[in-house]
Amino acid sequence: MNIKQALSLTLALLALGRVSADEITPEAQHAAAQIAATTCSTCHGTGGRNTSPIFPNLAAQTAPYIEAQLKAFRDQTRADPDAQAYMWGMASQLKDDAISAIAAHYAAQAAAPGHAGDAKLIGRGKSIFEQGVPDKGIAACATCHGAHAQGNGPFPRLAGQHASYLIKQMLVIQSALRQAPVMHGVIKDLGREQMLDVATYLESLGPSG
Amino acid sequence: MGAFLLLAGLAAPPAHAVPSFARQTGMACSACHTVFPELTPFGREFKLNAYVIDNIRQIKGETMERRETLALNSIPPLSMMVQISYSHTSKALPDSQVSGALAKDGDVLFPDQVSFFYAGKIANDLGAFMQLTYSGAADHFGIDNTDIRYARYLSQAEPDEKGASGSNSWFSTHDVLVGITLNNNPTVQDVWNTIPAWGFPYVASSISPSPAASSKIASIGQTAAGLGVYTWIDHSLYVEFSGYAAAQTGGVHPLDSQAANVLRGFSPYWRAAYEYHWDRNSLEVGTYGINASILPGGGHPLSGPTDRFTDTAIDAQYQYIGEESIFTVLATYIHENGHLDASVPQGLASNSSDTLNTAKATFEYAYRRMINASLGYFSTTGTTDPLLYAQAPVTGSATGAPNSRGYIFEFDYLPFLNTKLTAQYTGYSKFNGGSTNYDGSGRSASDNNVLYLQLWISF
Numbered sequence: 223m224n225i226k227q228a229l230s231l232t233l234a235l236l237a238l239g240r241v242s243a244d245e246i247t248p249e250a251q252h253a254a255a256q257i258a259a260t261t262c263s264t265c266h267g268t269g270g271r272n273t274s275p276i277f278p279n280l281a282a283q284t285a286p287y288i289e290a291q292l293k294a295f296r297d298q299t300r301a302d303p304d305a306q307a308y309m310w311g312m313a314s315q316l317k318d319d320a321i322s323a324i325a326a327h328y329a330a331q332a333a334a335p336g337h338a339g340d341a342k343l344i345g346r347g348k349s350i351f352e353q354g355v356p357d358k359g360i361a362a363c364a365t366c367h368g369a370h371a372q373g374n375g376p377f378p379r380l381a382g383q384h385a386s387y388l389i390k391q392m393l394v395i396q397s398a399l400r401q402a403p404v405m406h407g408v409i410k411d412l413g414r415e416q417m418l419d420v421a422t423y424l425e426s427l428g429p430s431g
Numbered sequence: 432m433g434a435f436l437l438l439a440g441l442a443a444p445p446a447h448a449v450p451s452f453a454r455q456t457g458m459a460c461s462a463c464h465t466v467f468p469e470l471t472p473f474g475r476e477f478k479l480n481a482y483v484i485d486n487i488r489q490i491k492g493e494t495m496e497r498r499e500t501l502a503l504n505s506i507p508p509l510s511m512m513v514q515i516s517y518s519h520t521s522k523a524l525p526d527s528q529v530s531g532a533l534a535k536d537g538d539v540l541f542p543d544q545v546s547f548f549y550a551g552k553i554a555n556d557l558g559a560f561m562q563l564t565y566s567g568a569a570d571h572f573g574i575d576n577t578d579i580r581y582a583r584y585l586s587q588a589e590p591d592e593k594g595a596s597g598s599n600s601w602f603s604t605h606d607v608l609v610g611i612t613l614n615n616n617p618t619v620q621d622v623w624n625t626i627p628a629w630g631f632p633y634v635a636s637s638i639s640p641s642p643a644a645s646s647k648i649a650s651i652g653q654t655a656a657g658l659g660v661y662t663w664i665d666h667s668l669y670v671e672f673s674g675y676a677a678a679q680t681g682g683v684h685p686l687d688s689q690a691a692n693v694l695r696g697f698s699p700y701w702r703a704a705y706e707y708h709w710d711r712n713s714l715e716v717g718t719y720g721i722n723a724s725i726l727p728g729g730g731h732p733l734s735g736p737t738d739r740f741t742d743t744a745i746d747a748q749y750q751y752i753g754e755e756s757i758f759t760v761l762a763t764y765i766h767e768n769g770h771l772d773a774s775v776p777q778g779l780a781s782n783s784s785d786t787l788n789t790a791k792a793t794f795e796y797a798y799r800r801m802i803n804a805s806l807g808y809f810s811t812t813g814t815t816d817p818l819l820y821a822q823a824p825v826t827g828s829a830t831g832a833p834n835s836r837g838y839i840f841e842f843d844y845l846p847f848l849n850t851k852l853t854a855q856y857t858g859y860s861k862f863n864g865g866s867t868n869y870d871g872s873g874r875s876a877s878d879n880n881v882l883y884l885q886l887w888i889s890f
Contacts (some may be wrong), residue, residue, distance in 0.1 A: 269590030305780020
């Protein structure tokens, strides 16, 4: 399966399981806000913005991506070590409508601010993000994640995300600890230095990219 | 007093990490612990929020007005801990019955301790950590550390939704958690690992001699009942005020002259701490203390003047939690002022006022939560008081000085997150006031050096 086919399949599968924002009842919205405030915020911070790179920022993350991940945690199909340690339990009792409401809640939050890093790394990372690494056959990240890394449907927002979290995710995807069919193919030849470059660039991006 | 010193010497530190929390939350031990029982920032949040985060099916009850009357875990958060140990002191202890003979050198306790826990949610916002422990050395089963608490948010910072104008009130921009704790050991309710109840060493030999003097805040656990209120603001500032009253188990009740070291009235306890987070680091600095009035009892009526102790402490904790490496630095210093208005007339102390200073510092390094090495330093200094620290073989002091000093080296191997194999060595350069012949019976401080091997399983 080539990357385009995998992309189409992923999009189709995610579309099947989605509940649109219009279907989320006010009660579910309220419950989601409560869960977010009392439970999720313990690690992910108020409004899904936090300072610990152990836990990802969720603010302004795309709703389809959050939905897919929460379902993967609940079904234990996302099985990287941190997913098992933290999120399998957290997602285990969530029903589909609650997942949709939580996803919509975080998608509506203002994005985390960017954090400037080493300009040299940022420059190299920007190049990888926008143009890929042609001699290794690595596609431009912007193709799926958006020109400003703002995310696109099932492809997550990366702008403003903690650099060390992004690197860890690339590593667990590369080592197949985390299943991500499209990303496996895209980053299989991405080196550690290039991961640092692109992650530093992404962390530096603010809400507007 | 001799009996009291012996008991003090035999008191092993508490040791806890409970899989019932994992059962309730569905989260691995590593979410709340670096290497158990030391807490991570998330573990501290879990405890301050009253142990109620749950991810298992609930048995619910509601009134017609939709008020929740029951939210009970469908599986009770129960767990068990077993510790098996071997202790070997540098020089064998005297035989308890035959003068001049020595006890067996090297002692296996199977078990050293067995504990049963209820640890988790009781209702929404209400949770408990309750422990019953059987001690192998004492052949005794009794109440151990217990902390029942209620907590809820007074306010939470409003999320900053896209395009929302937002409110400007202080409460709309701050997370303010408030809680009530009912517990049986001052500092057991605390969430940092600097304080006596949860400080290093987390385990120690229960049969080797330990220094006679310890601060009151570290020695009245399980003989007191405390009720307190706390607040946790913006996940950074912790402030607590509590009060402790006598709550001894066993013996004659109501308490009378047969009981010893009985708290009189309500002893105030305070705690303030600030924790700052950056990247994978957290740094806490704080203060805590207690003002305790104590009736010596032990054959004397529980009336009249009291001994009054004021313990004032400072502490600091640094934690770095990396993907593979975890560093922790723990430090605390406790200064105690004692006014012995009851002990002096009863012939239990020589001075009308004494001071006692205890200091501890620990450096820990863990690799992949599988291998852990710790190095600790401890020191106790204070006023010489020949009656309070009386001469006695092994447990006493020839000079009447409480001064002790030493180090602890510990190596742990955790094949699983809930199984720990420990090799610990405690060395003393000074013990109860002296380095050589500290007890007047020819024993040296280093004779009490102890190698302690332990298997600790929690399930």
